[in-house]
Amino acid sequence: MQWTYGADPNGVLSISDILPEADRRADWSRVRALFEQQIRIADSGGTTPAELRDAFSDAVEQIATSYTDREADLALHALAVLGDVECAEFIDDALRRKHYDDDRFGRDTVAEGRRRPSPYEAIVETCRRVRDARQLCMALRGTGTSGLLIGSVSYGRYHNVRGNRLGTSASDLDCLVIAQDSEILDRITTGIAAVPGLTAAEVDRFDDRTRLFRRDFDDGKTVFSHKFRLWSDTTPDAVLPITVAPVEYQLSLHIMSLPVLERILVSGTPRLLRELMGVRRTVRDYRQTQATRQDEVFDFSGRRDASPLDADEVEGGWLIAPRVYHLDQFDSYFPGFYQTMLFPRPTTLWDELGIAAVIDEFQRKISERLRYEATRRPSTLLRHDFAHVRRTVFAPSVIRSLQSRDHSS
Known part of the structure; x- marks a missing residue:
């Protein structure tokens, strides 16, 4: 029987087998030290400084550059490091839940009632959306469009991207799609059906609204916005098991000519x-x-x-x-x-219209x-x-x- 990362027959992973691979992939020493620092502060009854939480997410973001297209490995290695800090031996759903629901470092809100995620929650939920953004890019490449990653996954990754728990909605995956004109919407509909975690019913609703948009609202001054429910069916998500936390979140597309x-x-x-x-x-x-x-x-x-x-x-x-x-x-x-x-x-996901220069010019004008x-x-x-x-x-x-x-x- 071939076990991955020293898994036992029940699917539990051995942290001691995962850590060497994590070390070969990236230097986790700063992430480890900053997490341990947060634990010691919490154990002492103190309040974790915002600057320390910022430094932790900053360290994870730097690590992530070594995990391009390997988001599942990043989430696994992060959990192994966090678990090892607290002397855990195995990775199982109990450890995943412990760190995903970990509110020792403050359950405060940051703005508009938006809950600050736990450190591991922010890592996992960012990994899921970065992976799904890549899948969206693969699905829509060749449609004659350009795609930009916007929203919290662009400006708050590993920091304030949250899941669906404690009565607060999960962070959306926000993308801006630029098309030559509205006729491209048919190609987008066909392409987006290939995105994992998206049901046929969600694609049908999108298709119905694109037809209404072209008929009634396509005047060169109107954005077409649509939200899809991702991972709302029984499709398993390899990064976040349904036994750990609800996996559904929304893909928010803003399409403009x-x-x-x-x-x-x-x-x-x-x-x-x-x-x-x-x-x-x-x-x-x-x-x-x-x-x-x-x-x-x-x-x-x-x-x-x-x-x-x-x-x-x-x-x-x-x-x-x-x-x-x-x-x-x-x-x-x-x-x-x-x-x-x-x-x-x-973040530019794909650019078949060459809009990068246009965005750069706008940045210049703003400055x-x-x-x-x-x-x-x-x-x-x-x-x-x-x-x-x-x-x-x-x-x-x-x-x-x-x-x-x-x-x-």
């Missing part, structure tokens, strides 16, 4: 100046459910502006009209939801706008991340990246 992307990026103007672009622009979004949030935007100083989000119920969903950008009476620039999707710079405002208010602290509605869940590496752009601005 090139004209819509150009509208969001303000491609017709070389600079983001009021005299060139006016004080406000909106786009429409055709989505399945009514938005519960306000149209909330922030400027580079962190000042908030919120207004009611217009929503009309239509066949197959709702139409909302969020701002692309807003300039107030002080000439302060507030990037809207769709612009903040594109900074921090999203130039921050520099313009800084010259007018030299004593005010202005930062890129202050203008992002999700800045409280950014991973440390993302904060560093944006701060480097602040300094270059």
Whole structure:
């Protein structure tokens, strides 16, 4: 009988057999030390500093570069290291549950009631979504589109990506798909059916809404948004057994044609100046459910502006009209939801339309706008991340990246 990693006949894995392979793959010493530090603080009755949790997720993100396309191994090796810190001998569902549900380091919320995940939970849930994003890329490659990884898996990986427990919904896998025009939706429908964990019923619902979109709402100013339930049937997930935690989460696709992307990026103007672009622009979004949030935007100083989000119920969903950008009476620039999707710079999954240069140009214009405002208010602290509605869940590496752009601005 051939056992993997020293598994016994009941499928339990020996940590002592896994650790050498983990060591050959990457240097886990910092992850190990920072986890042990968190345990000692918790055991002493102290509160884990946010900086320590940030350092731990940062160390895991650096390790992850050694596990490209091997997310299941990353999750397994991480559990072996965490388990070994606490003198566990075997990996089984009991150990997985212990670390997945581990709230010793604080069950606090980070923003909008969003629960902070446990260290192992953040690792596992990030691994699952990175793997599924790769599967989406494989399914849609060749459709004449471009795909960008946005949302928490782009700016909060191994840090604030959470599962479905304690009454809070799991983090979505958010992707932006750019198409030449809406006729490409048929190809996307065909391709996406190959994504593991996606049922035929989910694909059929998507297909029905794409037809309604093309018939009624495709005007060059409207985004098509759709959420799929992933892993909602009995398909097993090798990274997270159903016996450990609920595996279902949502894949959130935002599909836009090139004209819509150009509208969001303000491609017709070389600079983001009021005299060139006016004080406000909106786009429409055709989505399945009514938005519960306000149209909330922030400027580079962190000042908030919120207004009611217009929503009309239509066949197959709702139409909302969020701002692309807003300039107030002080000439302060507030990037809207769709612009903040594109900074921090999203991960490019595939690019058959060559949009990378367009995204880079938008990044340049945003930095130039921050520099313009800084010259007018030299004593005010202005930062890129202050203008992002999700800045409280950014991973440390993302904060560093944006701060480097602040300094270059």
